[in-house]
Amino acid sequence: MSVADLPLSPEDRHKESVDTVVIRFCGDSGDGMQLAGTQFTNVSAVFGNDVCTLPDFPAEIRAPAGTIAGVSGFQICFSSQEIHTPGDEVDTLVAMNPAALKSNIADLKRGGTLIVNEDAFEKSNLKKAGYESNPLDGDENLAAFRVHKVPMTRLTRDAVEGLGLSQTEADRCKNFFALGLVYWLYDRDSKPTLDWIEAKFGKKPKIAEANVRALTGGSNFGFSTEAFTVHYEVAPAKLAAGKYRKITGNEALAMGMAIAARLSNADLVFSGYPITPASDILHELSKLKHFGVSTFQAEDEIAAMSATCGAAFGGALAVTASSGPGICLKGEAMGLGMITELPMVIIDVQRGGPSTGLPTKTEQSDLLMAFFGRNGESPLPIIAPQTPGDCFWAIQEALRMAVEFMTPVILLSDGYIANGAEPWMVPEVADIQPIKVKYITDPNTDDGYWPYLRDERLVRPWARPGTPGLEHRIGGLEKRDGTGNVEYSPENHEHMSDTRARKVANIANFIPALEVDGADSGDLLVVSWGGTFGACRTAVRNAQQDGKRVSHVHLRYLNPFPRNLETLLKSFKKVLIPELNLGQLSIVIRSKYLVDARSYSKIQGKPFKVAEVYNKINEFLME
Amino acid sequence: MSTLLPQLTAKDFASDQEVRWCPRCGDYSILAQMKKVLPELGIPREKFCFVSGIGCSSRFPYYMNCYGFHSIHGRAPAVATGVKLSNPELNVWVITGDGDALSIGGNHLMHAIRRNLDINIILFNNQIYGLTKGQYSPTSPRGSRTKSTPYGSLDNPLNPLSVVIGCEATFVARSVDVDTKHLAATLTRAAHHKGTSFVEVYQDCNVFNPGAFYYASKKGEKEDNIVYLEHGKPLIFGKEKDKGVRLNAHGRPEVVELNGGISEDDLLFHDENAEDPSLAFLLAQMRHPEFPEPMGVIRNVSRPVYDESVRNQVLAAKELHGDGDIEQLLNSGDTWVVESDQA
Ligand SMILES: Cc1ncc(C[n+]2csc(CCOP(=O)(O)OP(=O)(O)O)c2C)c(N)n1
Ligand code: SF4
Ligand SMILES: [Mg+2]
DSSP states (O other): OOTTSOOOOGGGSEEEEOSEEEEEEEEEGGGOHHHHHHHHHHHHHHHTOEEEEEEEOOSSTTOSTTSGGGEEEEEEEEESSOOOSSOSSEEEEEESSHHHHHHHGGGEEEEEEEEEEGGGOSHHHHHHTTOSSOTTTTOGGGGGSEEEEEOHHHHHHHHHTTSOOOHHHHHTTHHHHHHHHHHHHTTOOOHHHHHHHHHHHTTOHHHHHHHHHHHHHHHHHHHHOTTOOEEEEOOOOOOOSEEEEEEEHHHHHHHHHHHHHHHHTOOEEEEEOOOTTTHHHHHHHTTOGGGTEEEEEOSSHHHHHHHHHHHHHHTSEEEEEEOHHHHHHHHHHHHHHHHHTOOEEEEEEEOBOSTTOBTTSOOOTTHHHHHHOSSSSOOOOEEOOOSTTHHHHHHHHHHHHHHHHTSEEEEEEEHHHHHOEEEEEOOOGGGSOOOOOOOBOSOSBTTBOOTBOOOTTSOOOOBOTTOTTOOOEEESSOBOTBTOOBOOOHHHHHHHHHHHHHHHHGGGGGSOOOOOBSOSSEEEEEEEEGGGHHHHHHHHHHHHHTTOOEEEEEESEEESOOTTHHHHHTTEEEEEEEESSSSHHHHHHHHHHOOOOEEEEOOSSSOOOHHHHHHHHHHHHHO | OOSOOOOOOGGGGBOSSOOOSOTTOHHHHHHHHHHHHGGGGTOOGGGEEEEEOSSSGGGGGGGBSSEEEEOOTTOHHHHHHHHHHHOTTSEEEEEEEHHIIIIITHHHHHHHHHHTOSEEEEEEEOSSBTTTTSBOOTTSOTTOOBTTBTTOOOSOOOOHHHHHHHTTOSEEEEEETTOHHHHHHHHHHHHHOSSOEEEEEEOOBTTTBTTTTHHHHSTTTHHHHEEEOOTTSBOEESTTSOEEEEEOTTSOEEEEEOSSSOOGGGSOBOOTTOSSTHHHHHHHTOOTTTSOEEEEEEEEOOOOOHHHHHHHHHHHHHHHHOSOOHHHHHTOSOEEEEOTTOO
């Protein structure tokens, strides 16, 4: 087919209304799929759909072109309903080359739409993808799908002709051609993307024009060819009234920190060492210096953590962020923060491990490290955000808890939350509680300043160096309660270990009780934490709709646990704990509460699908 | 300033903690000089902060009556970086040992120095691991017989001064624990330098490595083994001030007798402000017994200071964008409104 073929008149095609659609863009790392996905997310969010995304890219910046290893994908679910996951199955798959087709086709649902760049299906690409013959040539395998073979490379070149671009430059625009086509297919308003092109390439008018032409060319192609007999509309979602924006987890963390610093009038010192998927926090925050933020790219994670201890001692809101390998390195200095009882937050954006593991994929396998990964008795509070937008609130809570209880706090995000995007209701400034930073200003005994003189919640004071009369020394050696002087006596060490642990345990009295989704008792309780919220919540709701006596609690506070967790666990016949690890939360819950909780684990670098959890619920109920 | 600071004395800097180094440990002497120097600086006591790693030397902060942080092994420069970033008005001293600074903490030492953080790093070099009871350290001479090297150590030692000059240090000096006047003067110079001051102090570990530096500290011996550096002055040493160091035809240093044939003008003149670090490196490489070892300020140059630059960037950002506007940040990017009456 070609554009020249006379199309059906557009009126002959009908528009279908659908609730929820899942699209996946996939292609070579160099094909601009992340950008296409992000743009689609933007226009859908601005249009008012609920959206949820799953970017999925290789660890290599440019794995060999055309290979399976180099395939980069971006999945987006958009809906007129409230949604919590990026979707289990793909409705429309855009595959820019054979490798992308090969590694993604299994997720396309039967009857789904497949759009391929047929120009890329030539010999060498087919070979690199491991195809013996061209799958587009009457292959039975693709019979289950609505296949659209589009010569995207050629049509993009045609669209930008006359602009004097090199062929490489021209070919770089084909993601916008694909995007334009999908915009037409789903009736998207391309204005936000046109604005983006203008803002991004305004200074390079040729490139800007080329991208606009490619985008328009793609839309026109959809509009004018008879291949696409239907196109779809997805109405805006009935989200709670308010103003929304799109946000990723890492953006939300950076924004949360900057605003916390500004509102509390305290300086924030952020120290980090680049690591996927945490680096964006450093990138975002380093743009926000005018909020009173200093960022420090340290020489390694040990230095970042040590500087965080130093910054906390100096009187700043101190935060560091890393991923598993870096958190391992931070362990000793986290212990220093623990024993010196200084306020700070350690963000762990979890990724697949052990060792370097799966740098760009998500996992929840650092939970036990957060609990126990330091020498000595060193319990620290742990908070886990559940969605990208929730990161904004979680980091502020973590900072508040750190300052209020004088302790390092661990925030466990993950790659899925960090890079995933969702519509986020923009809060009113008045609804954001400032963090009350209070330094002691006068000696607290007749004998001068005692750094470890605790209040009724066992919390010690925070003295800012530079304050006259409060000169004192702290350090990693065991110290006498009250005076803080070095002391090794057996009784004192037991007392201090116990006191530090009780201080953290006592935080349970200051965090909200768990809210149950469903009845307070029944046949099965699903317990989840962190980024699996959406899949677990949706799966439980589906089971509830089937009439099953299933409820769901999602843990935001992992140490200490909310006070009502034990009662809830014991009010159900069965407990299921889905996790993206080999069962770490279930180990803690089983040992702490002596309940026979069942672990459901997945460790593939991918989030749960709703159906997986739903099926497991049913299976377990039937046993 | 109209308000006069109360005149502090060494006593004001003594904490109430019992000092627990071994008898005749060189650390005592360094502590005494530090307590003498600080009151002279005209800085209020609460502005001083000592940060240390782990080791005998690193117990130092407990004995100083000011702010102090005894951190973890090797990490003091990184901890101090955080202290300085959060609280730039503090006068920060890092106390570290040869193992602490050059073995486990080598990376942090290197980076604090290249950043030129405004801190003073005092390395107590006793050529041994004191606290862990006598293993050889990265500065122990090759062949050292210690607990962990009964047959002699096999690795070549690091020269702390060469290392830090290689890290682009802006202030480099050396002194000896018991050379009290010189030590006090050197610490004072370090305190006044803006940027990272690095001072190596030869320190006697009386228990595990006694006498390692007697050649440089014992009266009657040291005169022939060290040379006091003075800016703009020739390198002259010896009991009778009758020896000097000059550069030979190949630009290498050589020891010469000052007699009729060679005058002071023929000697190497010290220039601590030389931008080019070659002279500083050449001096650092003068080792006993072939050469007298230089004491005093080897290098003293001016470079941008990290913590000040960090602060300035924050101020510049505020100047450019105004104090962070929360409303604007929350609403950055595309926003859209969902109406309440939407069906
Ligand atoms: C992570 C870690 N590893 C090892 C030790 C044991 N340790 C304590 S001090 C020290 C060496 C100290 O030597 P140096 O820095 O020269 O200080 P000195 O005691 O000689 O003053 C070692 C190995 C430790 N405390 N922490
Ligand atoms: S072991 Fe050596 S360095 Fe340590 S206190 Fe004793 S004498 Fe001093
Ligand atoms: Mg030593």
